[in-house]
Amino acid sequence: MLPHSMGLLELFFGKKFPFKFVYSDEYWMVNIGKHVFPVRKYRLVYEKLIALGAKRENFLEPRPALDEDLFRVHTPRYIRRLKAGELSPAEIHMLELPYSTDLVKFAWLQAGGTILAARQALADGLCVHIGGGFHHAFADHGEGFCVVNDVAAAVEALKAEGKIERVMVVDCDLHQGNGTAGILGRKDYVFTFSIHQMDCYPADKPSSTLDVGLWAGDGDDKYLAAIREHFPRLFRRFRPDIVIYLAGSDPLEGDQLGGLTVTKDGLFARDMIVLESARGLGIPVAVVFAGGYARDIQDSVDVHINTIRAAQKVARKWPRQ
Ligand SMILES: [Zn+2]
Numbered sequence: 001m002l003p004h005s006m007g008l009l010e011l012f013f014g015k016k017f018p019f020k021f022v023y024s025d026e027y028w029m030v031n032i033g034k035h036v037f038p039v040r041k042y043r044l045v046y047e048k049l050i051a052l053g054a055k056r057e058n059f060l061e062p063r064p065a066l067d068e069d070l071f072r073v074h075t076p077r078y079i080r081r082l083k084a085g086e087l088s089p090a091e092i093h094m095l096e097l098p099y100s101t102d103l104v105k106f107a108w109l110q111a112g113g114t115i116l117a118a119r120q121a122l123a124d125g126l127c128v129h130i131g132g133g134f135h136h137a138f139a140d141h142g143e144g145f146c147v148v149n150d151v152a153a154a155v156e157a158l159k160a161e162g163k164i165e166r167v168m169v170v171d172c173d174l175h176q177g178n179g180t181a182g183i184l185g186r187k188d189y190v191f192t193f194s195i196h197q198m199d200c201y202p203a204d205k206p207s208s209t210l211d212v213g214l215w216a217g218d219g220d221d222k223y224l225a226a227i228r229e230h231f232p233r234l235f236r237r238f239r240p241d242i243v244i245y246l247a248g249s250d251p252l253e254g255d256q257l258g259g260l261t262v263t264k265d266g267l268f269a270r271d272m273i274v275l276e277s278a279r280g281l282g283i284p285v286a287v288v289f290a291g292g293y294a295r296d297i298q299d300s301v302d303v304h305i306n307t308i309r310a311a312q313k314v315a316r317k318w319p320r321q
Contacts, residue, residue, distance in 0.1 A: 062113035107147035133290025173248025216259030220266035232277030249292030249303035
């Protein structure tokens with residue numbers, strides 16, 4: 001029996017999902033050919049949520065980010081060349097995705113989704129974007145399947161709107177948040193935390209505010225000890241007005257692009273620690289999915305669904321404060 005399985009208790013505790021999801025069917029319709037990046041996971045998570053009782057009103061449909069949202073975090077030259085289809089073969093090679101105008105639309109829509117999720121989290125305490133987390137995009141180029149940096153765009157959008165003063169990015173994708181560190185790493189109103197596998201892409205890891213490096217073969221014990229060492233301590237110390245949480249599923253054992261051997265239960269425990277620590281202090285959290293490349297896509301989907309179950313538990317325990 002899963003510790004986080006749905007139970008009778010839910011019938012007595014009001015809304016099944018006391019927060020919104022941000023999702024668009026266009027997320028999985030982008031054609032990137034046969035690729036290790038599983039865009040189908042977005043649809044599969046959506047379908048699973050419907051099967052679990054989510055209703056239409058639980059979902060918010062994102063709009064594409066405005067160009068001005070992306071100009072805050074990317075160079076005008078990069079944005080202009082992306083839209084005009086002027087990237088060089090070397091730049092497209094670095095992106096590791098086939099370039100198309102649909103890919104650009106996908107990236108803008110995903111960025112709009114994370115911005116929307118961050119705004120909604122401020123209103124509701126929690127919001128889950130069934131997408132987002134493109135943390136390898138730098139100001140002047142994209143790489144590692146990431147065209148534009150939705151996380152940085154959301155941080156700067158909220159800041160520009162005067163809605164927040166301090167933000168913490170908690171990046172638990174297996175890969176280091178190099179693009180986010182490059183864009184936000186030196187800003188004193190942002191704390192970027194990244195826990196990742198050291199012997200893995202990206203080779204060059206610009207400094208986050210705090211980087212925690214693990215190694216291939218490190219499993220639940222080391223992973224969770226590292227998470228517990230820093231949370232809720234960092235939230236108490238930095239006191240962010242919002243947390244953007246990259247709940248990557250690629251630390252899962254057997255991932256095609258990673259070597260950490262964290263179990264599904266281990267990742268659920270990680271989600272609970274991060275979400276409980278933040279919500280226990282009244283800090284809103286916007287969850288984004290980031291990466292996950294399990295051989296069987298269902299395993300990546302299970303991890304993301306477990307993150308949502310963790311969010312459910314935490315939202316019930318600490319409703320909006
Ligand atoms: Zn990753």
